[in-house]
């Protein structure tokens with residue numbers, strides 16, 4: 001895909017209890033390296049096969065996951081256990097939803113960030129004079145039975161297929177968090193015990209007009225305010241990540257999902273793992289869809305680094321803080337890099 005436009009993060013979560021406070025907007029793009037021609041390099045995407053995670057080679061796979069989180073901030077996984085039909089069903093129902101007439105989709109529009117379900121439209125950023133092309137349907141989804149009645153009934157398959165996908169993705173999330181905890185030398189359930197809900201964003205990027213291309217973004221550069229994000233892409237390229245100071249395409253690899261380190265895992269790991277800066281591009285030929293599953297803690301969970309990760313050589317980088325404090329802070333300064341964590345740094349760090 002030709003380098004085109006950035007877009008960005010309207011991807012911030014409406015987290016439970018988060019207040020929509022007045023915020024300071026920080027320009028997401030100006031501090032970043034310009035990306036025009038991203039380095040196209042599939043070979044540098046770490047691909048981790050989860051099949052062996054349940055056998056005698058578990059420690060090898062745990063090590064691979066830890067290395068990928070530490071050196072890349074993302075990885076793709078294969079043999080992740082989500083059936084192929086579940087994946088095609090969630091994309092089919094998502095496509096049908098976004099192809100509905102606008103009035104039908106707009107039933108889910110609300111400016112309230114605390115709503116359990118929320119449509120976010122494409123919009124023009126008047127200040128930067130760019131069009132942000134993504135439309136997304138974001139909703140809470142764990143436990144499914146508490147939220148399913150809020151989800152669309154049009155298309156009729158939506159609830160069934162979304163519930164099926166989200167139940168599978170939650171299972172994968174627990175498996176990954178167990179292995180990631182172990183890679184840090186922690187108990188397998190260390191991160192799982194902190195979990196709260198689960199939030200999903202069904203992302204739809206229409207094909208854009210050639211004449212709009214220079215002005216159009218998909219999702220602008222941002223990190224996710226999560227522990228991890230599990231991203232399912234369809235077969236259309238668009239995701240880019242910042243790797244070793246350069247933007248790199250992470251093109252879809254059939255049968256895999258991409259996992260990102262989020263801000264909160266950066267804090268839990270005492271900055272050993274870095275939150276991934278990423279963005280999505282749009283193109284003129286084909287619509288694109290992605291499904292981002294955001295894993296976040298319960299509001300009273302403590303997020304600072306565990307004692308086991310602190311010693312003389314590795315002093316604490318972050319204080320202990322609750323997820324509630326983090327989400328309140330997040331709404332005060334909307335920022336797209338790890339500066340969201342700055343106010344939780346230890347004064348000596």
Ligand SMILES: O=C(O)CCC(=O)C(=O)O
Pocket residue numbers: 011201203219224231233238239278279280289290292
């Ligand atoms: O569409 C993509 O590839 C990225 C989406 C994303 O970053 C998000 O929803 O947080």
Ligand SMILES: [Fe+2]
Pocket residue numbers: 011222223224229278292
């Ligand atoms: Fe994201």
